[in-house]
Amino acid sequence: MQYLGAVSMKTLGNNFIEYRTNDPPRIVLDKLEKRGYRVLSTAGIGSTFVWTLHKEDGPSKLSADDNNMNIRNTI
Numbered sequence: 001m002q003y004l005g006a007v008s009m010k011t012l013g014n015n016f017i018e019y020r021t022n023d024p025p026r027i028v029l030d031k032l033e034k035r036g037y038r039v040l041s042t043a044g045i046g047s048t049f050v051w052t053l054h055k056e057d058g059p060s061k062l063s064a065d066d067n068n069m070n071i072r073n074t075i
Contacts, residue, residue, distance in 0.1 A: 004031055025049070 001008070006019040021028060029039065029051065037053040044050075 003035070004028055025051075 001019045004019075004021050005023060006021040008017045009020055010017050023031075032053060035055070036058075037055045040052045040054050042049065042051050
């Protein structure tokens with residue numbers, strides 16, 4: 001997640017951690033594409049937009065964080 005400039009945040013009342021970045025979605029998706037990810041599908045849920053990404057199996061030089069991507073952009 002450091003590659004994306006994302007920081008972990010835990011919102012009061014949630015029992016999970018989210019990663020957030022100040023980069024616009026297009027920049028984040030471009031960075032992930034350079035790492036071998038591609039967009040499979042998208043969905044709009046209320047004011048939230050979700051991308052489903054896929055990365056082919058193969059040699060990886062990524063950190064554990066990069067192998068576990070859960071990207072969320074809230075408007």
